[in-house]
Amino acid sequence: MAETAPADRAGGRRGRSALLTTALVFPAGLWYVALLVAPLLIVVVFSFGTRATNGGYEPGFVLDNYTRLLQPQRIEPFITSLWMAIAGTIGCLLVGLPLAYFIATRARRRKGLFILLLVIPFWTSFLIRTYAWLIVLGRENLGGLIGDLIGDPDFRILGTPLAVLLGLVYGYLPLMVFPLYVTLERMDRTLVEASKDLGAARWATFRQVTLPIALPGLITGSILVFIPMMGEYVIPSILGYGRTFLMGNALVDAFIQTRNWPFGSAMAVGLILVMLVTITLYVWFVNRGRHGRDVSVL
Amino acid sequence: MSAPAIPVAGPVRAGGRTKAKVDRWNTVVEAWLRGHSAIVYAFLYLPIVIVVLFSFNANRLATIWTGFTTDWYSIALKDEVVLSALRNSFSVALPNAILATLIGTAAALGLQRVPKPVRIVFDALTYVSIIVPEVVIALSTLVLFASGFSFINDLTGLRLQLGIPTIVAAHMLFNISIVLLLVRARLSGMDRTLVEASFDLYASPWRTFRQITFPQLLPAIVAGFLLAFTFSFDDYVITSFVSGPGSSTLPIFIFGQVKRGVTPETNAVATMMLFVTLALLAVGQLALARGARRTGGVQQGGMAGMIAQQR
Amino acid sequence: MDVTKRFGDVTAVDAMRLSVARGAFYSFLGPSGCGKTTTLRMIAGFEQPTAGEIYLAGEPVAGVPPYHRNVNTVFQNYALFPHMNVAQNVGYGLRQRGTTKADETRRVGEALELVRLSGYERRRTWELSGGQQQRVALARALINHPTVLLLDEPLGALDLKLRKEMQLELKALQQEVGITFVYVTHDQEEALTMSDTIVVMHHGRIQQQGGPSDLYERPVNRFVANFIGVSNPIDGKLVEHDPATGRGVVQTDRGLRLTGLVTDPDARPAPGTGVIVAVRPERLRVEPAGHAAPPADGESRVEGRIHQGTYLGDQTEYRVATDVAGEMVVRRQNAAGAAAIMGVGPGDPVVVRWEDSANLILVA
Amino acid sequence: MDVTKRFGDVTAVDAMRLSVARGAFYSFLGPSGCGKTTTLRMIAGFEQPTAGEIYLAGEPVAGVPPYHRNVNTVFQNYALFPHMNVAQNVGYGLRQRGTTKADETRRVGEALELVRLSGYERRRTWELSGGQQQRVALARALINHPTVLLLDEPLGALDLKLRKEMQLELKALQQEVGITFVYVTHDQEEALTMSDTIVVMHHGRIQQQGGPSDLYERPVNRFVANFIGVSNPIDGKLVEHDPATGRGVVQTDRGLRLTGLVTDPDARPAPGTGVIVAVRPERLRVEPAGHAAPPADGESRVEGRIHQGTYLGDQTEYRVATDVAGEMVVRRQNAAGAAAIMGVGPGDPVVVRWEDSANLILVA
């Protein structure tokens, strides 16, 4: 039976629970502050400094780093990355959506297996896998093969944006498939039946019912792949032969090759802001008219 | 059943006509789905096959096949650098996964109970931690550590320096976010009445967590653990920046190797890695399968199922 | 043709033969798992029969996909599209057939009118109560003027009061639009209230079909007798049977001799076959043992003691423990109000009487 | 004290005062959203009252968490733990209080025995039928011998046949263990069948409480009269009222003069107050206009035409369109079988008669 003096027991409990809550959240909070907020502050500070004679950071307050961002040859990589990231995202969608649909419509036990098969490749070094593509797409393999097929002796995949795209899709596919799979898997099958029952054929049903309902997963997926693609630099330099020059490469050049940290920081700040804005807009755009049913981004 | 009384309605006759066509349609679509998926999986595994294949290549230039040999494995296994890199990779990835899982899960649980503004801030940060390009976070973190250490060292005469701990710390940022997201997704999908039922049956909050909430969250937690492990096991950029003397991990070794072109040795290392992780996976799978049987197969497909249920 | 559906080794529907008359209200009645939904899904085209052929309006429809069948379904969970508002949901079918926007709006208006939801066009589906959602689902199906409308336990999710109202509404609606309804339920009261014809299913087989009173007053076997209403079963052996009139005499195991009707007209049981005599509770009369009417012929009577009396508002249910017929359930309408029924209470000796015409002899 | 619970501006439970006697079977009856669950959750301790104080066994329990209250709940969706088998589920409560393994096993055995599920210990919860799951939930709660057992629409998910069986079982069980049951339902038949006391709620307020017959025969207001069973409401003005006997005379708007009982003993309506006269359908008699019994005093009668006759198996429901009393619903038990009721059909002129004692005068 209930003990007496409930009031103060309650009070005590409330106090304790507050304590517990902080205890739970604190470590993560600490981490965010120490290893995310602080470094970002450093970046922001750097972005107003100047390059020390031998590279690195020289304290100061100048805006050139930002003004330099607007030079055409600075804008160009950004545009390229934007296109590549968008293309890559669409690629992941075209490849991933049917796959997710396929997995989601398998028998209960098979699903697990297919998902597992999806993860395993990512247990080998990303770098190694990317280099493996060099061999696969090489002239003496796929590249040459296709070349012969279309009768163009010096046809190449490697070193073209196509190769980079392929690398991107390959590298980020699961991040697209997981969220899609989950939403499709949770979707109420009777909705599809209802749609067919009302005279909508397969495609019509997919377009009008399945897709709209899979939308949250679709958004999450797109963002999960789009973001890292913008910052990617290993794939373009390996598969793209450094011919497709992306934001990531520009950042690495600035930070490492020319060691102009202030400029690199400015670039980073710009990039982060742009991405935050794009994503917010994107989410807002897709959520339009879905009253009360907001799509969680991640 | 038949209803001769009803005059034939248009669509039905149409149905009658399209009957054959329709049958094909179903199969066509299904076939296309299968085909597509088959290709995608091939696409995913092709490079792996190549890596394994070329780890037996006699030619030191990975790109050209000259003959079969297993020497590279013995070489790799004798190579002290490789071995220490391997050791480091594990001693980075394992604590990382564990800590990140603990902290991330705790945070996810805590965030249910904090006031909205706090939650919003947290979400925003989680969000940003995933947006920031790796190079940027890597360098700024390095600067942070280095300056912080030199400050402390000058102050206290300690000799703090970069090393495995710093790598772990740096990786955990991203990993915590991932775990946080997974677990929260799971939490939001959880049946609240189970918790109430447990309270109703005299289980204190802590016992309720242990006996009800935790088992329910397990899938998310495991998935988070695996992702965290993979990430920090495979990360190059951040690691290369915040690593210190004697803390180079496998990716760093591989990257250095690559300067001289991918050698079969690197392939051999990668292949061994693959099988090590596969073994781990298999073990986990078995453990979970048993667990699943005990706890009633809530998670179908073991580990895969767990990951499958996420995001 | 006889339609059969198997899932692996489960036979969900077994050699079913049935034809549905136009404009009628059919109910499939049966316990959970008896194959009602499966049958419906085969008609709608979501499942293909393992054997046999289904005809719609005289056309065989094997392989015809749901979206080419002029049949619509109201799903148990309504299956309203969460990303569309009420009007969009209702208009969905029309859009698939390429109706003009204006025409669509008009007919959606009419359909909502029909289900008394005018003005809810812009509502979100999750802002509606169960009953309202149910009506939307109905409108969404009816707007397409299907030759057959299939309803799978459409009222299952509603609370009793609302369910009773909706039953009347549905029935009225069906008479108004004159579309054939095929209605699945496991609630016999529902089936009795609404249907022209009730099809009782069990283990994937049709047990009996007919109008409400046929089923209630002439159940052909134990299952039907039990599933629809309460039957007070008394075991016995058939001693006489006149196939012409259907009259039979049963010697019960505990020494009663009951005259009654062999309900299954096709049954030709050999004398001595084990049978069951069923008597509906409302046909029974209870009287205090003291001043019970004297035995009359053309009626049966047993003695017993009141075991329990339950007040049900408009009725009172007595459970009488008898030696010769086990526990008998008796229902009396409280035609004179509560006061009247206090005559007998638990433990009192009573006499239970009923006319022979109430004896239903079940062979199967 | 009066307990009140608000969610934002929604008042879920409004100034509720109620005390529950030990060992009794209480039912909260009311339409969806009337505050039943909220009340239950406050007793269980999942919600804190906005105002007022709840006492359990004489102790105020404000701020006492659920896990310190000796109250158990059977949840509407059962809330069985999916990752535990039946035995583990049932034993859960005991484990929390540190019962020995052996003792637990024994008592779990007993509890399952009680709900007729012996042998199911190792079963997975999702391998059970709805009825079985329901019993597990029951056993899981009962095994702790709570002072009060709360049940929130425990039978809602079951199909009719099963529901009726479970009703009897539950009732029997309650009498066996002698624990106080507080039972939430929106099915008045269920409430009538099982309860010692029924609490009718509406808009978070108690409308009336009492035994089944009190509520059915003496509903204090329109809501209760309507919610429990069918009332054929006739509008009118009270012209006479004798507070002592409660007898009153009503002049209906359409010129009938009805004598009856003012159901609310505390009501002191001024003559001329608008009231409603309710008559239960089973109290009404329908007779073909031709050979109707001559008017007798002490009874009321109106003329009309059969509008609809619905066969319900054990009963037949007539809807009679009358000029003076609108549409009246009449229920007659088919005491003589279907044949008997064919006497009248739609359109036939009839006379509806009933004793004055059937007139219930509702002031509120």
Added chain:
Amino acid sequence: SSGGGGGTAAPSGGSEFPPAGDIEKQLFMYNWSDYVNPDNMAAFQAEFGVEKFQYDTFANNEELLAKLQAGATGYDIACPTAEYVPAMVEGGYIQKLNWERIPNQKYINAAFKKQGWDPNDEWQLPKDFGTTGILYRSKLVTEPVTSWQEFLDLAKGKYSGKVVLVDSMGDVFVMPLKMLGKSLNSVDKADLDEARKILLDLAPHVLALDSDTYQDKLASEEAVLCLGWTGPILELRANPDTADIKYVVPSEGSLYWLDTWVLIADAPNPNAAYAWLNYVHDPEVQAAETNFTGYGTPNDEAKKFIDAEVLADPAIFPPDDVMSSLEGAVDTSGNEQRIDIWQEFKSAIGG
């Protein structure tokens, strides 16, 4: 000061000059990967009782510098390319060398001392050197390739799209500037404008910018012309399919780079470090290094012990006339104009 035993140094000769102070049990080296002969490392550990010889690798000078700039500590020895030494001095990341403790430095050819990056020869001990030049597959490129000009013409002409350049700003600028007869370190605006024209002119014909796997591209004959380093030569030669690889230092002259040993400012194990610095330049030890890395050694004494064909290889040990045409590099990565041109060039390659 460096008295004593001359060239008669035995493999164990290093120990004739026990460095002052007792040698720590560990040594932390930060270096390019595969840049030290493992046998030598083992021998060194055995001889000086260094139990833990930690060999960490960086991918490029910038990474090394970035680390040091950020204040990373804990290494004893690093191995930057010479032009980065001034930056390190300036930043105070490295300490002056005490030549007393590195007697074997006497073997180092004077030509490598007192260069621009270390005028007073205080900070670094030369490790080995190489040149930036042209690699080409002679069985596919039949034309003579002797000068940057020819390289450029072939690259823009017949072998367009079969040309690889190393992804290194400093090295790529060598070509245009030398063609123009300027210093490869020039930061003169006019010079760079000229260079820019030439580079952008070349850009569309380039197959890849790749410092990591260009030998693979040459081997697979995907590329036949390459502006690169001597590194992969030995390997390619070793393989019969690719034995036709040729390396030339263009007649206009080119860059020679020198990798150097430096001692980190707060080296935790200075004695072990000195022990290594001296040990590694023991002629026989150094010879083993050369045979292993395939880069030219500045240590003349060591040549006695180097494999004949390595020694004879002009790609590794250029003849004197070529040597004289070489110019050491200065760190110009800070020059905005160069950076902008480089960016523009990279984007232009995308085509």
